[in-house]
Amino acid sequence: MQTLSRLERMHGHLALDFTLKQQRTRLMVREHRPPLQVVRDFGLADGTSFVHLHNVAGGVLAGDQLTTTINLAASTKAQLTTTSSTRIYRSDGEQVAYQAVQANLAEHSLLEYWPDTTIPFAESVYQQQTRIDLADDAGLCWWEFLAPGREAYGERFAYRRLRLDCDIYALGRPLLLDRMRLQPSLQQLNNPLYFGNYSYLATGYICRVGLDAGLWKALEAELMAFAASQTKLGRCLWGVSCLAAHGLVIRGLSSNSRDLLATAFEYWRFAKQALYGTSPNLPRKIY
Template identity: 30%
Template sequence: MRLVGSSQNLSALDGWHGNLQLAYARQAESTQLIHEQVQAPLKVQRPFYPEGPEVCHSAILHTAGGIVGGDRLSLQAELQPNAHALLTTVAATKIYRSNGLEATQTVQLDVAPGACLEWLPLETIVFNQAIYRQDIRVELAPGGLWMGWEMIRFGRSARGERFLDGNWRSHTEVWQQGTPLWIDRQWVPGSEAVFHSPHGLGGCPIVGSFAFVGRSVDPNLIEKARHLWQGRSGEIGATRLMSGLLCRYRGSSTIEARQWLIAVWHLVRTHYLHRTACIPRLWQLESRYSHESYPPN
């Protein structure tokens, strides 16, 4: 796990320079958070174990309430052999209108042999005129597993706001011993044309992705993931990766995006981890706050 040097202060011009470093280890029959280093505005809550000692759930908190232009956030998480951790966020992430500077978040995830990391943050809301870039790199050892998702709402659509000005980029890479297993680069420049283009947002304010990497996936599992979508109104896709599964959503409902991605997550968890999806209590609290509901475990 990479370490950073001395603390950096908040500057009105530069924004927050936050850092969070976590390390997990398997000790006897339990996964323990053995190292944490925090720098505001990032924090991690006390680990909890809603499904027993083998899986450590951790929630990341952004104490400033949202990300603004000039913010530079860095997160690193290391899983030692046979550890299993689920990382999520306390609330939806808000990317505010920029002051002209780009906000960035860099995530480095290292997963050792036999370890499993579930990277499942809550929804990100990208305000109109936001400028933001996120880079996620996963170093996945042979025998390790990684699954992750992101759900993005472009514009505060409940207020009638659309993402017509600004810039959003998300780059995710999963590597294994110098070989790329999955590279995903997304770019949404705010404009009327991109918002309505069938090759852009297609008039839909919400997109979502779920990826599972580390095992060969049977075509039957792909069909099951697609079948879970029946009866909903948005657009979805599911396909095999070189060593995993990728699902996409584009539509207008956070509820249906969450429900489908949670259902796919449950499917993958049951098949490969022999565990049902254990929905963190934080998601349920966030759901009540936003008048949304999740399917039961």
């Protein structure tokens, strides 16, 4: 049985290169190993390459090691999304379900990442490491959504351990080191230092390297006004803050996932208009 479970572990890998051809961004899948897969990219009207990231296993199992590298060449634009929620399955022992993403954004490129919610099942052990490197004038809109478990199934913070890191570097210097370890057996996650009375977490990172600090302060004020309009005590809390330079971070806590997903896109609508003078392309699943 133990041998069988070893055989079932996956070392999936996906390497995506985005290059510029005739003013349009095209995807080249340099490597893909199951369960990670990309079928093709779709060219959007503004030249953006739109890509669905598939995990044909339907989730991440204990012992899986899945890695994705994303390289955007200069002046390319890519939008990535997942095809469904990322399910993190239970771990029988101390086996960790592991995913890592490394994104390198060259000068004047733009990456938009709209994943579905990560759902850690009861008894799961999961580690996710994301590292994003931004060159001069590179732009980023990156979201992460985390559920407390399968709530409809009665699971809330029933996972064993989660570690979620997102380290963003701009011009080689750390811009944001956003890391969390959630371990319900050691932490009381209903403590207001963590989730309080809320269950779902959304985090968005919006960056464009090299823009003036005054612009970020103005955008923070605009997004804060929106955050205030969307904050409803007992249901949903939002906060927005400038980073030390080059961007801002948005954080939402909610008692349900729908509030977070719908509102997150509105932040990017405001921000993309301010940063690029254009409207974002609405992924079909966001209404």
